[in-house]
Amino acid sequence: MHTEILGVLVMYALVMLLAIPLGRYMGKVFNHESTWPDRLLAPLDGLFYRLSGIDPHRDMRWQEHLTALLVINMFWLIIAMLVLTNMAWLPLNPDGNPSMSGDLAFNTAVSFITNTNLQHYSGETALSYLGQLTLMLWQFISAATGMAICVTVFKAMRAQNEVRLGSFYRHFVLSATRVLLPLTVVMAVFLAFNGTPMTLEGKDTMITLQGDTVQVSRGPVAAFVAIKQLGTNGGGFYGPNSAHPLENPSYLTNMVENVAIFLIPVAMIFALGHLLRRRRLAWMVYGVMTLGFVLLLIPAIGFEMGGNPAIEQLGIGQPMGSMEGKEVRFGSAASANWAIYTTCTSNGSVNAMHDSMTPLTGLLTLLGMMINAFYGGIGVGFLNFYVFIILAVFISGLMVGRTPEFLGKKVEAKEMKIAMIIALLHPFLILAGTALAGYLYTHYPDSCGGWLSNPGFHGFSQMLYEFTSSSANNGSGFEGLGDNTPFWNIGCGIVMLLARYLPIIGPVAIAGILANKKFIPESSGTLKTDTSTFGFMVFAVIALVAALAFFPALTLGPIAEYFSIY
Numbered sequence: 001m002h003t004e005i006l007g008v009l010v011m012y013a014l015v016m017l018l019a020i021p022l023g024r025y026m027g028k029v030f031n032h033e034s035t036w037p038d039r040l041l042a043p044l045d046g047l048f049y050r051l052s053g054i055d056p057h058r059d060m061r062w063q064e065h066l067t068a069l070l071v072i073n074m075f076w077l078i079i080a081m082l083v084l085t086n087m088a089w090l091p092l093n094p095d096g097n098p099s100m101s102g103d104l105a106f107n108t109a110v111s112f113i114t115n116t117n118l119q120h121y122s123g124e125t126a127l128s129y130l131g132q133l134t135l136m137l138w139q140f141i142s143a144a145t146g147m148a149i150c151v152t153v154f155k156a157m158r159a160q161n162e163v164r165l166g167s168f169y170r171h172f173v174l175s176a177t178r179v180l181l182p183l184t185v186v187m188a189v190f191l192a193f194n195g196t197p198m199t200l201e202g203k204d205t206m207i208t209l210q211g212d213t214v215q216v217s218r219g220p221v222a223a224f225v226a227i228k229q230l231g232t233n234g235g236g237f238y239g240p241n242s243a244h245p246l247e248n249p250s251y252l253t254n255m256v257e258n259v260a261i262f263l264i265p266v267a268m269i270f271a272l273g274h275l276l277r278r279r280r281l282a283w284m285v286y287g288v289m290t291l292g293f294v295l296l297l298i299p300a301i302g303f304e305m306g307g308n309p310a311i312e313q314l315g316i317g318q319p320m321g322s323m324e325g326k327e328v329r330f331g332s333a334a335s336a337n338w339a340i341y342t343t344c345t346s347n348g349s350v351n352a353m354h355d356s357m358t359p360l361t362g363l364l365t366l367l368g369m370m371i372n373a374f375y376g377g378i379g380v381g382f383l384n385f386y387v388f389i390i391l392a393v394f395i396s397g398l399m400v401g402r403t404p405e406f407l408g409k410k411v412e413a414k415e416m417k418i419a420m421i422i423a424l425l426h427p428f429l430i431l432a433g434t435a436l437a438g439y440l441y442t443h444y445p446d447s448c449g450g451w452l453s454n455p456g457f458h459g460f461s462q463m464l465y466e467f468t469s470s471s472a473n474n475g476s477g478f479e480g481l482g483d484n485t486p487f488w489n490i491g492c493g494i495v496m497l498l499a500r501y502l503p504i505i506g507p508v509a510i511a512g513i514l515a516n517k518k519f520i521p522e523s524s525g526t527l528k529t530d531t532s533t534f535g536f537m538v539f540a541v542i543a544l545v546a547a548l549a550f551f552p553a554l555t556l557g558p559i560a561e562y563f564s565i566y
Contacts, residue, residue: 004333023270059164062512080109093128094202117235124217143231150379156511195249229260234348325356343368346377348475369472433467453480461557
Protein backbone atom coordinates (compact mmCIF):
# COMPACT_ATOMS: atom_id res chain seq x y z
CA MET A 1 0.00 0.00 0.00
CA HIS A 2 2.76 2.45 0.93
CA THR A 3 4.57 1.77 -2.33
CA GLU A 4 1.41 2.43 -4.36
CA ILE A 5 0.78 5.75 -2.60
CA LEU A 6 4.43 6.71 -3.07
CA GLY A 7 4.06 6.09 -6.80
CA VAL A 8 1.04 8.43 -6.94
CA LEU A 9 2.93 11.17 -5.09
CA VAL A 10 6.00 10.82 -7.30
CA MET A 11 3.87 11.17 -10.44
CA TYR A 12 2.38 14.48 -9.36
CA ALA A 13 5.76 15.72 -8.12
CA LEU A 14 7.15 15.03 -11.61
CA VAL A 15 4.27 16.97 -13.14
CA MET A 16 5.16 20.05 -11.11
CA LEU A 17 8.90 19.62 -11.58
CA LEU A 18 8.43 19.72 -15.36
CA ALA A 19 5.34 21.94 -15.76
CA ILE A 20 6.70 25.08 -14.05
CA PRO A 21 9.77 25.48 -16.32
CA LEU A 22 7.72 24.34 -19.33
CA GLY A 23 5.17 27.05 -18.55
CA ARG A 24 7.90 29.69 -18.47
CA TYR A 25 9.23 28.40 -21.78
CA MET A 26 5.75 28.44 -23.36
CA GLY A 27 5.21 31.98 -22.07
CA LYS A 28 8.38 33.07 -23.87
CA VAL A 29 7.35 31.25 -27.05
CA PHE A 30 3.94 32.92 -27.24
CA ASN A 31 5.37 36.28 -26.19
CA HIS A 32 7.70 35.90 -29.19
CA GLU A 33 10.82 36.02 -27.06
CA SER A 34 13.95 34.20 -28.17
CA THR A 35 14.15 30.52 -27.15
CA TRP A 36 16.81 27.88 -27.75
CA PRO A 37 14.89 25.81 -30.39
CA ASP A 38 14.40 28.86 -32.66
CA ARG A 39 17.54 28.30 -34.70
CA LEU A 40 16.51 24.72 -35.51
CA LEU A 41 12.76 25.17 -35.94
CA ALA A 42 12.35 28.71 -37.33
CA PRO A 43 13.10 27.48 -40.89
CA LEU A 44 10.33 24.88 -40.50
CA ASP A 45 7.92 27.62 -39.45
CA GLY A 46 8.94 29.69 -42.46
CA LEU A 47 8.33 26.75 -44.78
CA PHE A 48 4.77 26.37 -43.47
CA TYR A 49 4.09 30.08 -43.95
CA ARG A 50 5.49 30.14 -47.51
CA LEU A 51 3.54 27.06 -48.57
CA SER A 52 0.29 28.44 -47.17
CA GLY A 53 0.82 32.05 -48.25
CA ILE A 54 0.16 33.28 -44.69
CA ASP A 55 1.66 36.41 -43.17
CA PRO A 56 2.35 35.39 -39.55
CA HIS A 57 2.84 39.00 -38.47
CA ARG A 58 -0.60 40.27 -39.51
CA ASP A 59 -2.65 41.06 -36.42
CA MET A 60 -6.15 39.57 -36.35
CA ARG A 61 -9.34 40.52 -34.54
CA TRP A 62 -10.90 37.93 -32.24
CA GLN A 63 -13.53 37.15 -34.87
CA GLU A 64 -10.77 36.35 -37.38
CA HIS A 65 -9.11 34.02 -34.88
CA LEU A 66 -12.33 32.04 -34.54
CA THR A 67 -12.86 31.94 -38.29
CA ALA A 68 -9.34 30.60 -38.84
CA LEU A 69 -9.81 27.90 -36.18
CA LEU A 70 -13.14 26.74 -37.60
CA VAL A 71 -11.89 26.68 -41.21
CA ILE A 72 -8.79 24.65 -40.29
CA ASN A 73 -10.87 22.14 -38.35
CA MET A 74 -13.56 21.83 -41.04
CA PHE A 75 -10.94 21.20 -43.74
CA TRP A 76 -9.29 18.40 -41.77
CA LEU A 77 -12.68 16.92 -40.86
CA ILE A 78 -13.46 16.41 -44.54
CA ILE A 79 -10.03 14.88 -45.22
CA ALA A 80 -10.44 12.53 -42.25
CA MET A 81 -13.84 11.34 -43.51
CA LEU A 82 -12.39 10.60 -46.95
CA VAL A 83 -9.48 8.59 -45.53
CA LEU A 84 -11.56 6.57 -43.05
CA THR A 85 -14.23 5.59 -45.60
CA ASN A 86 -11.63 4.48 -48.18
CA MET A 87 -8.93 2.73 -46.11
CA ALA A 88 -9.52 -0.69 -47.69
CA TRP A 89 -7.96 0.29 -51.04
CA LEU A 90 -5.58 3.03 -49.87
CA PRO A 91 -1.89 2.23 -49.10
CA LEU A 92 -0.34 1.28 -45.73
CA ASN A 93 -2.85 -1.45 -44.97
CA PRO A 94 -0.71 -4.58 -44.49
CA ASP A 95 -3.35 -6.35 -42.37
CA GLY A 96 -6.16 -5.75 -44.88
CA ASN A 97 -8.45 -3.89 -42.46
CA PRO A 98 -11.77 -2.69 -43.96
CA SER A 99 -13.03 0.85 -44.51
CA MET A 100 -15.37 2.39 -41.95
CA SER A 101 -19.10 2.81 -42.40
CA GLY A 102 -20.34 6.37 -42.91
CA ASP A 103 -21.77 6.85 -39.41
CA LEU A 104 -18.69 5.38 -37.67
CA ALA A 105 -16.36 7.46 -39.88
CA PHE A 106 -18.35 10.60 -39.00
CA ASN A 107 -18.08 9.84 -35.29
CA THR A 108 -14.36 9.05 -35.52
CA ALA A 109 -13.46 12.07 -37.65
CA VAL A 110 -15.41 14.44 -35.41
CA SER A 111 -13.94 12.75 -32.35
CA PHE A 112 -10.31 13.31 -33.34
CA ILE A 113 -10.78 16.80 -34.77
CA THR A 114 -12.49 17.94 -31.57
CA ASN A 115 -9.73 16.50 -29.34
CA THR A 116 -12.26 14.00 -27.92
CA ASN A 117 -10.92 10.75 -29.39
CA LEU A 118 -14.00 8.80 -28.43
CA GLN A 119 -13.51 5.40 -30.07
CA HIS A 120 -16.46 3.25 -31.07
CA TYR A 121 -14.03 0.81 -32.68
CA SER A 122 -10.90 -1.19 -31.81
CA GLY A 123 -7.91 0.44 -33.48
CA GLU A 124 -5.83 -2.62 -34.35
CA THR A 125 -8.68 -4.25 -36.32
CA ALA A 126 -10.64 -1.23 -37.60
CA LEU A 127 -7.89 1.02 -38.96
CA SER A 128 -5.11 0.71 -41.50
CA TYR A 129 -1.75 2.26 -40.72
CA LEU A 130 -2.71 5.17 -42.99
CA GLY A 131 -5.85 5.61 -40.89
CA GLN A 132 -3.82 5.50 -37.66
CA LEU A 133 -1.25 7.98 -39.00
CA THR A 134 -4.01 10.29 -40.22
CA LEU A 135 -5.63 10.29 -36.80
CA MET A 136 -2.21 10.84 -35.22
CA LEU A 137 -1.87 14.01 -37.33
CA TRP A 138 -5.32 15.16 -36.19
CA GLN A 139 -4.16 14.73 -32.60
CA PHE A 140 -1.47 17.34 -33.29
CA ILE A 141 -3.93 19.63 -35.06
CA SER A 142 -6.66 19.49 -32.41
CA ALA A 143 -4.21 20.04 -29.56
CA ALA A 144 -2.44 22.88 -31.37
CA THR A 145 -5.70 24.67 -32.22
CA GLY A 146 -6.83 24.45 -28.59
CA MET A 147 -3.51 25.84 -27.38
CA ALA A 148 -3.50 28.58 -30.02
CA ILE A 149 -7.00 29.87 -29.23
CA CYS A 150 -6.18 29.87 -25.52
CA VAL A 151 -3.17 32.08 -26.26
CA THR A 152 -5.56 34.42 -28.08
CA VAL A 153 -7.61 34.71 -24.87
CA PHE A 154 -4.43 35.26 -22.82
CA LYS A 155 -3.49 38.17 -25.10
CA ALA A 156 -7.01 39.58 -24.94
CA MET A 157 -6.79 39.49 -21.14
CA ARG A 158 -3.50 41.39 -21.36
CA ALA A 159 -4.81 43.99 -23.81
CA GLN A 160 -5.81 47.37 -22.46
CA ASN A 161 -7.50 49.07 -25.41
CA GLU A 162 -6.65 46.80 -28.34
CA VAL A 163 -8.76 45.01 -30.93
CA ARG A 164 -5.99 42.99 -32.61
CA LEU A 165 -4.54 39.99 -30.82
CA GLY A 166 -1.71 38.67 -32.96
CA SER A 167 -2.01 35.97 -35.62
CA PHE A 168 -3.91 32.75 -34.92
CA TYR A 169 -1.83 30.98 -37.56
CA ARG A 170 1.37 31.98 -35.80
CA HIS A 171 -0.01 30.77 -32.46
CA PHE A 172 -1.03 27.51 -34.13
CA VAL A 173 2.35 26.85 -35.78
CA LEU A 174 4.29 27.72 -32.62
CA SER A 175 2.06 25.39 -30.58
CA ALA A 176 2.88 22.54 -32.94
CA THR A 177 6.58 23.13 -33.63
CA ARG A 178 7.81 24.63 -30.34
CA VAL A 179 5.74 22.66 -27.82
CA LEU A 180 4.06 19.53 -29.14
CA LEU A 181 6.65 18.28 -31.65
CA PRO A 182 9.76 18.36 -29.39
CA LEU A 183 7.93 16.79 -26.44
CA THR A 184 6.37 14.01 -28.51
CA VAL A 185 9.69 13.12 -30.16
CA VAL A 186 11.34 12.72 -26.74
CA MET A 187 8.46 10.70 -25.34
CA ALA A 188 8.12 8.49 -28.44
CA VAL A 189 11.82 7.62 -28.33
CA PHE A 190 11.51 6.77 -24.63
CA LEU A 191 8.51 4.50 -25.26
CA ALA A 192 10.19 2.79 -28.22
CA PHE A 193 13.21 1.94 -26.05
CA ASN A 194 10.90 0.57 -23.34
CA GLY A 195 8.95 -1.96 -25.38
CA THR A 196 6.35 -0.01 -27.38
CA PRO A 197 6.34 -0.97 -31.09
CA MET A 198 7.35 1.54 -33.75
CA THR A 199 7.10 -0.04 -37.20
CA LEU A 200 5.05 -0.05 -40.41
CA GLU A 201 5.22 -3.84 -40.73
CA GLY A 202 2.05 -5.91 -40.33
CA LYS A 203 1.08 -8.42 -37.67
CA ASP A 204 3.79 -10.62 -36.22
CA THR A 205 3.46 -14.33 -35.41
CA MET A 206 4.36 -15.17 -31.82
CA ILE A 207 4.19 -18.26 -29.59
CA THR A 208 2.78 -17.70 -26.10
CA LEU A 209 4.14 -19.24 -22.91
CA GLN A 210 1.47 -21.95 -23.09
CA GLY A 211 2.44 -22.81 -26.66
CA ASP A 212 -0.35 -21.11 -28.63
CA THR A 213 0.47 -19.41 -31.92
CA VAL A 214 -1.02 -15.92 -32.11
CA GLN A 215 -1.00 -12.97 -34.50
CA VAL A 216 0.03 -9.80 -32.66
CA SER A 217 -0.85 -6.39 -34.09
CA ARG A 218 1.84 -3.76 -34.15
CA GLY A 219 2.49 -0.48 -35.95
CA PRO A 220 3.70 3.10 -35.30
CA VAL A 221 2.47 2.81 -31.72
CA ALA A 222 5.16 4.79 -29.84
CA ALA A 223 4.60 7.97 -31.85
CA PHE A 224 0.82 7.58 -31.61
CA VAL A 225 0.87 7.13 -27.83
CA ALA A 226 3.19 10.11 -27.30
CA ILE A 227 0.86 12.67 -28.89
CA LYS A 228 -2.22 10.91 -27.51
CA GLN A 229 -0.97 11.60 -23.98
CA LEU A 230 0.76 14.95 -24.39
CA GLY A 231 -2.04 16.44 -26.49
CA THR A 232 -4.80 15.42 -24.04
CA ASN A 233 -6.16 13.38 -26.93
CA GLY A 234 -6.43 9.90 -25.43
CA GLY A 235 -7.32 7.85 -28.48
CA GLY A 236 -5.58 4.49 -28.22
CA PHE A 237 -3.78 2.60 -30.98
CA TYR A 238 -5.22 -0.61 -29.50
CA GLY A 239 -8.75 -1.23 -28.23
CA PRO A 240 -7.76 -1.51 -24.53
CA ASN A 241 -5.82 1.77 -24.82
CA SER A 242 -3.02 2.12 -22.24
CA ALA A 243 -4.16 -1.02 -20.46
CA HIS A 244 -2.62 -2.87 -23.45
CA PRO A 245 0.91 -4.14 -22.71
CA LEU A 246 2.27 -2.81 -26.02
CA GLU A 247 0.92 0.70 -25.44
CA ASN A 248 2.01 0.76 -21.80
CA PRO A 249 4.51 -2.04 -21.08
CA SER A 250 5.58 -1.31 -17.48
CA TYR A 251 5.05 0.75 -14.35
CA LEU A 252 7.79 3.09 -15.58
CA THR A 253 6.02 3.78 -18.88
CA ASN A 254 2.78 4.10 -16.91
CA MET A 255 4.35 6.88 -14.82
CA VAL A 256 5.62 8.72 -17.89
CA GLU A 257 2.29 8.46 -19.72
CA ASN A 258 0.41 9.54 -16.58
CA VAL A 259 2.65 12.59 -16.13
CA ALA A 260 2.20 13.48 -19.81
CA ILE A 261 -1.57 13.82 -19.32
CA PHE A 262 -1.17 16.79 -16.94
CA LEU A 263 2.07 18.28 -18.23
CA ILE A 264 0.84 20.82 -20.80
CA PRO A 265 -2.53 21.69 -19.15
CA VAL A 266 -0.69 22.62 -15.92
CA ALA A 267 2.10 24.37 -17.85
CA MET A 268 -0.52 26.51 -19.64
CA ILE A 269 -1.49 28.01 -16.27
CA PHE A 270 2.09 29.12 -15.60
CA ALA A 271 2.38 30.36 -19.19
CA LEU A 272 -0.60 32.60 -18.37
CA GLY A 273 1.32 34.10 -15.46
CA HIS A 274 4.33 34.80 -17.70
CA LEU A 275 2.30 36.35 -20.55
CA LEU A 276 0.18 38.57 -18.31
CA ARG A 277 2.98 39.31 -15.84
CA ARG A 278 0.48 38.25 -13.18
CA ARG A 279 1.98 35.27 -11.43
CA ARG A 280 -0.32 35.61 -8.41
CA LEU A 281 -3.31 35.21 -10.73
CA ALA A 282 -1.75 32.08 -12.25
CA TRP A 283 -1.18 30.59 -8.80
CA MET A 284 -4.80 31.38 -7.83
CA VAL A 285 -6.04 29.52 -10.92
CA TYR A 286 -3.67 26.64 -10.19
CA GLY A 287 -4.78 26.50 -6.56
CA VAL A 288 -8.50 26.26 -7.37
CA MET A 289 -7.93 23.63 -10.03
CA THR A 290 -5.65 21.61 -7.77
CA LEU A 291 -8.08 21.76 -4.86
CA GLY A 292 -10.84 20.32 -7.04
CA PHE A 293 -8.50 17.67 -8.46
CA VAL A 294 -7.32 16.54 -5.00
CA LEU A 295 -10.90 16.32 -3.71
CA LEU A 296 -11.63 13.88 -6.53
CA LEU A 297 -8.34 11.97 -6.40
CA ILE A 298 -8.04 11.06 -2.72
CA PRO A 299 -11.46 9.36 -2.31
CA ALA A 300 -11.10 7.60 -5.69
CA ILE A 301 -7.83 5.99 -4.61
CA GLY A 302 -9.38 5.11 -1.26
CA PHE A 303 -12.42 3.44 -2.82
CA GLU A 304 -10.34 1.34 -5.24
CA MET A 305 -7.75 0.30 -2.68
CA GLY A 306 -10.55 -0.58 -0.23
CA GLY A 307 -11.98 -3.20 -2.58
CA ASN A 308 -15.47 -4.01 -3.79
CA PRO A 309 -17.97 -4.41 -0.91
CA ALA A 310 -20.01 -6.96 -2.88
CA ILE A 311 -16.96 -9.22 -3.16
CA GLU A 312 -16.09 -8.60 0.49
CA GLN A 313 -19.54 -9.88 1.51
CA LEU A 314 -18.67 -13.19 -0.16
CA GLY A 315 -15.77 -13.61 2.24
CA ILE A 316 -13.14 -13.12 -0.46
CA GLY A 317 -10.03 -11.19 0.56
CA GLN A 318 -8.92 -8.20 -1.53
CA PRO A 319 -5.38 -7.39 -0.36
CA MET A 320 -4.66 -5.56 -3.65
CA GLY A 321 -7.93 -3.62 -3.59
CA SER A 322 -10.60 -3.81 -6.26
CA MET A 323 -8.73 -5.44 -9.16
CA GLU A 324 -11.62 -6.15 -11.53
CA GLY A 325 -10.78 -4.60 -14.90
CA LYS A 326 -7.28 -3.55 -13.82
CA GLU A 327 -3.76 -4.54 -14.78
CA VAL A 328 -1.74 -6.34 -12.10
CA ARG A 329 1.40 -4.51 -13.21
CA PHE A 330 -0.19 -1.17 -12.20
CA GLY A 331 -2.41 -1.99 -9.21
CA SER A 332 -5.53 -0.32 -7.87
CA ALA A 333 -3.98 2.99 -6.71
CA ALA A 334 -2.21 3.77 -9.99
CA SER A 335 -5.37 2.81 -11.90
CA ALA A 336 -7.56 5.15 -9.83
CA ASN A 337 -4.90 7.85 -10.14
CA TRP A 338 -4.94 7.58 -13.94
CA ALA A 339 -8.75 7.58 -13.98
CA ILE A 340 -8.91 10.95 -12.21
CA TYR A 341 -6.03 12.42 -14.24
CA THR A 342 -7.70 11.45 -17.49
CA THR A 343 -11.17 12.73 -16.55
CA CYS A 344 -9.99 16.01 -14.97
CA THR A 345 -8.43 16.72 -18.36
CA SER A 346 -9.96 15.96 -21.74
CA ASN A 347 -7.44 13.15 -22.24
CA GLY A 348 -9.73 10.12 -21.92
CA SER A 349 -7.04 7.44 -22.20
CA VAL A 350 -7.32 4.58 -19.72
CA ASN A 351 -5.00 2.06 -18.07
CA ALA A 352 -7.95 0.20 -16.51
CA MET A 353 -11.58 -0.32 -17.44
CA HIS A 354 -13.69 2.48 -15.93
CA ASP A 355 -16.79 0.30 -16.34
CA SER A 356 -15.34 -1.95 -13.59
CA MET A 357 -14.55 0.81 -11.11
CA THR A 358 -16.45 0.79 -7.81
CA PRO A 359 -19.61 2.94 -8.01
CA LEU A 360 -18.31 6.01 -6.20
CA THR A 361 -15.06 6.04 -8.17
CA GLY A 362 -17.23 5.99 -11.28
CA LEU A 363 -19.11 8.97 -9.83
CA LEU A 364 -15.84 10.86 -9.28
CA THR A 365 -14.69 10.26 -12.85
CA LEU A 366 -18.05 11.56 -14.04
CA LEU A 367 -17.71 14.66 -11.85
CA GLY A 368 -14.27 15.41 -13.29
CA MET A 369 -15.81 15.55 -16.77
CA MET A 370 -19.02 17.27 -15.69
CA ILE A 371 -17.08 20.13 -14.07
CA ASN A 372 -14.60 20.12 -16.98
CA ALA A 373 -12.50 22.93 -15.52
CA PHE A 374 -9.95 21.26 -13.20
CA TYR A 375 -6.93 21.61 -15.53
CA GLY A 376 -9.03 20.41 -18.50
CA GLY A 377 -7.77 19.85 -22.01
CA ILE A 378 -4.96 21.80 -23.64
CA GLY A 379 -6.18 25.38 -23.91
CA VAL A 380 -9.89 24.67 -23.62
CA GLY A 381 -9.52 23.69 -19.98
CA PHE A 382 -8.59 27.25 -19.13
CA LEU A 383 -11.34 28.61 -21.40
CA ASN A 384 -13.91 26.67 -19.35
CA PHE A 385 -12.33 28.00 -16.15
CA TYR A 386 -12.37 31.54 -17.61
CA VAL A 387 -16.17 31.36 -17.88
CA PHE A 388 -16.37 30.55 -14.15
CA ILE A 389 -14.02 33.46 -13.39
CA ILE A 390 -16.36 35.83 -15.23
CA LEU A 391 -19.36 34.46 -13.31
CA ALA A 392 -17.50 34.77 -10.01
CA VAL A 393 -16.43 38.34 -10.79
CA PHE A 394 -20.01 39.33 -11.58
CA ILE A 395 -21.45 37.71 -8.46
CA SER A 396 -18.70 39.12 -6.22
CA GLY A 397 -19.20 42.60 -7.63
CA LEU A 398 -22.91 42.48 -6.88
CA MET A 399 -22.21 41.24 -3.34
CA VAL A 400 -20.02 44.24 -2.51
CA GLY A 401 -22.14 46.76 -4.44
CA ARG A 402 -19.59 47.59 -7.14
CA THR A 403 -19.54 47.34 -10.90
CA PRO A 404 -17.88 43.97 -11.63
CA GLU A 405 -14.39 44.34 -13.12
CA PHE A 406 -11.78 41.86 -14.27
CA LEU A 407 -8.24 42.94 -15.11
CA GLY A 408 -9.35 46.55 -15.49
CA LYS A 409 -12.40 45.89 -17.68
CA LYS A 410 -16.05 46.16 -16.68
CA VAL A 411 -18.01 42.90 -16.90
CA GLU A 412 -21.49 43.82 -18.08
CA ALA A 413 -24.71 42.16 -19.23
CA LYS A 414 -23.47 41.01 -22.65
CA GLU A 415 -20.52 39.09 -21.21
CA MET A 416 -22.69 37.57 -18.49
CA LYS A 417 -25.27 36.32 -20.99
CA ILE A 418 -22.57 34.61 -23.03
CA ALA A 419 -20.98 33.12 -19.91
CA MET A 420 -24.27 31.70 -18.63
CA ILE A 421 -25.16 30.21 -22.02
CA ILE A 422 -21.80 28.43 -22.15
CA ALA A 423 -22.03 27.31 -18.51
CA LEU A 424 -25.50 25.79 -19.09
CA LEU A 425 -24.70 24.27 -22.49
CA HIS A 426 -22.58 21.48 -20.99
CA PRO A 427 -25.24 20.08 -18.63
CA PHE A 428 -27.91 20.52 -21.31
CA LEU A 429 -26.03 18.39 -23.85
CA ILE A 430 -25.27 15.68 -21.30
CA LEU A 431 -28.69 15.44 -19.68
CA ALA A 432 -30.72 15.85 -22.87
CA GLY A 433 -28.63 13.19 -24.64
CA THR A 434 -28.94 10.75 -21.72
CA ALA A 435 -32.69 11.35 -21.47
CA LEU A 436 -33.13 10.62 -25.19
CA ALA A 437 -31.02 7.46 -24.91
CA GLY A 438 -33.04 6.29 -21.91
CA TYR A 439 -36.30 6.92 -23.74
CA LEU A 440 -35.19 4.93 -26.78
CA TYR A 441 -33.85 2.09 -24.65
CA THR A 442 -37.10 1.66 -22.72
CA HIS A 443 -39.59 2.30 -25.56
CA TYR A 444 -37.83 0.50 -28.41
CA PRO A 445 -36.32 -2.64 -26.84
CA ASP A 446 -36.19 -4.55 -30.13
CA SER A 447 -33.81 -2.10 -31.81
CA CYS A 448 -32.19 -0.41 -28.78
CA GLY A 449 -32.43 -3.01 -26.02
CA GLY A 450 -29.00 -4.49 -26.77
CA TRP A 451 -27.07 -1.36 -25.85
CA LEU A 452 -26.44 -2.13 -22.20
CA SER A 453 -24.45 -4.92 -20.57
CA ASN A 454 -26.21 -4.06 -17.31
CA PRO A 455 -29.84 -2.85 -17.47
CA GLY A 456 -29.92 -1.58 -13.86
CA PHE A 457 -28.46 1.51 -12.23
CA HIS A 458 -25.08 0.79 -13.79
CA GLY A 459 -26.67 0.68 -17.23
CA PHE A 460 -27.98 4.21 -16.72
CA SER A 461 -24.44 5.24 -15.69
CA GLN A 462 -23.09 3.75 -18.91
CA MET A 463 -25.36 5.98 -21.02
CA LEU A 464 -24.73 9.02 -18.80
CA TYR A 465 -20.97 8.46 -19.00
CA GLU A 466 -21.00 8.26 -22.82
CA PHE A 467 -22.70 11.62 -23.27
CA THR A 468 -20.65 13.17 -20.46
CA SER A 469 -17.45 12.00 -22.12
CA SER A 470 -18.63 13.33 -25.49
CA SER A 471 -19.64 16.73 -24.10
CA ALA A 472 -16.42 17.07 -22.09
CA ASN A 473 -14.39 16.18 -25.21
CA ASN A 474 -12.87 13.43 -23.09
CA GLY A 475 -13.30 10.16 -24.97
CA SER A 476 -13.16 7.57 -22.18
CA GLY A 477 -16.15 5.30 -21.68
CA PHE A 478 -17.99 2.73 -19.62
CA GLU A 479 -17.29 0.19 -22.32
CA GLY A 480 -20.09 -2.18 -21.40
CA LEU A 481 -22.17 0.10 -23.65
CA GLY A 482 -22.71 -1.17 -27.19
CA ASP A 483 -21.97 2.18 -28.80
CA ASN A 484 -21.13 1.36 -32.43
CA THR A 485 -24.68 2.00 -33.66
CA PRO A 486 -26.06 4.83 -35.82
CA PHE A 487 -27.71 6.48 -32.79
CA TRP A 488 -24.58 6.58 -30.66
CA ASN A 489 -22.24 7.40 -33.56
CA ILE A 490 -24.31 10.31 -34.87
CA GLY A 491 -25.67 11.48 -31.50
CA CYS A 492 -22.27 11.59 -29.84
CA GLY A 493 -20.77 13.18 -32.96
CA ILE A 494 -23.24 16.07 -32.81
CA VAL A 495 -22.65 16.52 -29.07
CA MET A 496 -18.87 16.54 -29.60
CA LEU A 497 -19.12 19.25 -32.27
CA LEU A 498 -21.37 21.51 -30.19
CA ALA A 499 -19.41 20.92 -26.97
CA ARG A 500 -16.06 21.65 -28.62
CA TYR A 501 -16.71 24.80 -30.60
CA LEU A 502 -19.41 26.71 -28.70
CA PRO A 503 -17.34 26.69 -25.44
CA ILE A 504 -14.44 28.05 -27.52
CA ILE A 505 -16.50 30.71 -29.29
CA GLY A 506 -18.08 31.97 -26.05
CA PRO A 507 -14.93 32.67 -23.98
CA VAL A 508 -13.09 34.11 -27.00
CA ALA A 509 -16.03 36.45 -27.61
CA ILE A 510 -16.05 37.52 -23.95
CA ALA A 511 -12.29 38.12 -23.96
CA GLY A 512 -12.49 39.99 -27.28
CA ILE A 513 -15.34 42.22 -26.08
CA LEU A 514 -13.50 43.01 -22.84
CA ALA A 515 -10.28 43.77 -24.75
CA ASN A 516 -12.11 46.50 -26.68
CA LYS A 517 -13.34 48.23 -23.52
CA LYS A 518 -11.70 51.18 -21.82
CA PHE A 519 -9.05 50.13 -19.32
CA ILE A 520 -9.75 51.17 -15.73
CA PRO A 521 -6.64 51.36 -13.52
CA GLU A 522 -6.77 49.48 -10.24
CA SER A 523 -7.72 51.44 -7.13
CA SER A 524 -8.20 50.70 -3.45
CA GLY A 525 -11.79 49.69 -4.20
CA THR A 526 -10.94 47.25 -7.01
CA LEU A 527 -11.91 43.63 -6.42
CA LYS A 528 -8.68 41.63 -6.22
CA THR A 529 -8.91 38.51 -8.41
CA ASP A 530 -5.53 37.03 -7.54
CA THR A 531 -6.27 36.22 -3.90
CA SER A 532 -7.25 33.03 -2.12
CA THR A 533 -10.58 34.65 -1.16
CA PHE A 534 -11.52 35.13 -4.78
CA GLY A 535 -10.23 31.63 -5.51
CA PHE A 536 -12.70 30.16 -3.04
CA MET A 537 -15.43 32.23 -4.68
CA VAL A 538 -14.58 30.71 -8.05
CA PHE A 539 -14.59 27.25 -6.50
CA ALA A 540 -18.03 27.90 -4.98
CA VAL A 541 -19.39 29.03 -8.35
CA ILE A 542 -18.02 25.87 -9.99
CA ALA A 543 -19.67 23.73 -7.31
CA LEU A 544 -23.03 25.49 -7.61
CA VAL A 545 -23.26 25.91 -11.37
CA ALA A 546 -21.51 22.79 -12.61
CA ALA A 547 -21.61 20.04 -10.02
CA LEU A 548 -25.11 20.49 -8.58
CA ALA A 549 -26.70 20.57 -12.04
CA PHE A 550 -25.86 16.88 -12.35
CA PHE A 551 -26.81 15.67 -8.89
CA PRO A 552 -30.23 14.19 -9.86
CA ALA A 553 -28.66 12.21 -12.72
CA LEU A 554 -25.84 10.97 -10.49
CA THR A 555 -28.43 9.88 -7.94
CA LEU A 556 -30.11 7.66 -10.53
CA GLY A 557 -26.78 6.14 -11.59
CA PRO A 558 -23.66 5.61 -9.46
CA ILE A 559 -25.18 6.72 -6.14
CA ALA A 560 -28.13 4.33 -6.48
CA GLU A 561 -25.72 1.57 -7.56
CA TYR A 562 -23.54 2.21 -4.50
CA PHE A 563 -26.44 1.75 -2.08
CA SER A 564 -27.72 -1.30 -3.99
CA ILE A 565 -24.56 -3.32 -3.28
CA TYR A 566 -24.58 -2.77 0.48
